[in-house]
Amino acid sequence: MPVIFANAPGKIILFGEHAVVYGQPAIAIPVNQLKATARVMPNPLGQPGDIRIQAPQIQLDASLADLPVDHPIAAAVRLAFQAASINQPPAFTLQISSTIPISGGMGSSAAVSIAILRALTNFFGKPLTADQISALAYTVEEIHHGTPSGIDNNVIAHQKPVVYRRDQPIEFLSVKQPTHWVIGDTGETTPTHETVADVRQHFQANPKRFSTFFEQIGDISRQAQPGLIDGDLPLLGRLMDQNQCLLEKMGVSSPTLEHLIQAARMAGAVGAKLSGGGRGGNMIALAPSENAAEIKAALIDAGAKQVFTTILTKGRES
Numbered sequence: 634m635p636v637i638f639a640n641a642p643g644k645i646i647l648f649g650e651h652a653v654v655y656g657q658p659a660i661a662i663p664v665n666q667l668k669a670t671a672r673v674m675p676n677p678l679g680q681p682g683d684i685r686i687q688a689p690q691i692q693l694d695a696s697l698a699d700l701p702v703d704h705p706i707a708a709a710v711r712l713a714f715q716a717a718s719i720n721q722p723p724a725f726t727l728q729i730s731s732t733i734p735i736s737g738g739m740g741s742s743a744a745v746s747i748a749i750l751r752a753l754t755n756f757f758g759k760p761l762t763a764d765q766i767s768a769l770a771y772t773v774e775e776i777h778h779g780t781p782s783g784i785d786n787n788v789i790a791h792q793k794p795v796v797y798r799r800d801q802p803i804e805f806l807s808v809k810q811p812t813h814w815v816i817g818d819t820g821e822t823t824p825t826h827e828t829v830a831d832v833r834q835h836f837q838a839n840p841k842r843f844s845t846f847f848e849q850i851g852d853i854s855r856q857a858q859p860g861l862i863d864g865d866l867p868l869l870g871r872l873m874d875q876n877q878c879l880l881e882k883m884g885v886s887s888p889t890l891e892h893l894i895q896a897a898r899m900a901g902a903v904g905a906k907l908s909g910g911g912r913g914g915n916m917i918a919l920a921p922s923e924n925a926a927e928i929k930a931a932l933i934d935a936g937a938k939q940v941f942t943t944i945l946t947k948g949r950e951s
Contacts (some may be wrong), residue, residue: 634675639751643667643733644740644788645816645917645943646908647861648876649854651832651885653782653797655844657851660806660861661784662794664816664943669731669744671752679724686710688729705776709746712769713753716761725756734939736822738909743785746773766790778826780833794945796858810864811946813920815897815928819889820938821913828885828910835884846879853879861945870904870919877906885911893935900924900931 642663649659676683684697686706693706700707706729714722729749733741747770754761761769767790774781784797796804836843853872860868877894880886886907893916894905901924908917920928920942929940 634677634756636672636674637752637756638670638672639748639755640668640670641744641747641751641789642792643669643744644785645814645915646738646784647814647917648857648872649850650738650782650907650909650911651829651880651883652847652850652854653784653799654780654829654832655836655847656799657847658796658798658854658858659782659784660794660796660854660857661788662814662943662945663788663792664739664941665792666941666943667733667739669729669733669741669748671745671748672728673752673756674726674728676724676726681721681723683724684710684722685726686729687726690729690731690735703776705742705746705773706749708776709749709770709773710753712772713750713757716750716765716769717754717757717759719757722757727753734818734915736824736910736914737818738825738907738911738914739816740785740789742777743770743774743789746770747786747789763790763792777824778829780826780829794861796854806858806862808862808864808945808947810862811922811944812861812864812866812869813922813925814943814945815902815918815920815925815932816908816941816943817893817897817916817918817932817935817937818939818941819887819893819913819915821887821889823910823912823914825910828912832883832885843883846883850876850879866903866919866921870902873904873906873917873919880907880911887912889913889936890916893932893937894918896931896935897928900928902928
């Protein structure tokens with residue numbers, strides 16, 4: 634049998650992080666220049682069920698049988714077996730790699746799960762729809778994040794810009810005018826489940842105050858939808874800055890994030906904010922097309938460990 638592989642992109646949230654967990658809308662886009670890859674290599678000399686999993690970036694090289702049931706990669710593999718109705722899989726090696734920053738709010742864990750699910754179900758000749766892949770990846774995300782929003786698995790599985798609201802059908806966006814985005818990686822990592830759990834604790838301690846934050850962020854996301862479709866930079870920039878102010882009040886920003894956000898604004902970004910769980914990870918800036926290179930250089934000068942650029946156009950990222 635040939636080697637089978639599948640890719641899954643990263644993602645970036647433009648508006649609505651944290652509030653999305655509490656029923657408010659969020660907007661996210663795929664970042665196709667970053668990806669997770671899963672390769673399934675048959676082992677014709679191995680015994681049925683002899684499965685090796687190799688993920689050098691997290692120092693993993695182990696038999697599936699030796700991994701705990703709740704190990705996220707093992708969980709994705711076993712879910713693929715169930716979805717494909719495979720009771721006794723043939724011997725194979727699963728190799729996993731990713732260019733998506735870990736714990737940076739770019740959907741690294743969901744992308745790895747989705748790449749595994751796609752590669753294995755294709756390997757077994759039983760490919761799944763994007764909706765099916767997304768649902769299985771959400772199950773794995775619960776292991777990573779405890780109470781995931783559901784946005785990562787949806788935007789990555791469908792590979793399209795989406796408006797996501799929990800327990801409602803996702804809405805795909807088709808933009809009329811392109812927008813340019815610059816993403817700066819702080820190099821600092823805080824697992825998303827930690828910031829989600831902290832926000833939940835604050836909400837439980839002060840439900841009125843945090844409910845107001847969530848509602849205001851939800852309003853920002855709703856206002857941003859037509860702005861994103863039409864490429865209304867002044868509106869989008871103002872909304873990004875408002876969203877960042879609320880995230881700071883919620884305690885999920887950090888000095889490094891705020892330093893990079895200010896550097897981007899000084900270099901000509903019309904708006905900038907953190908993206909994802911916060912307390913590290915990534916920030917994102919909306920760039921006039923003529924300023925994107927200058928903003929990227931300013932972020933590097935300000936200490937960003939990595940900088941990525943993305944253009945949102947005609948309903949997808951390029």
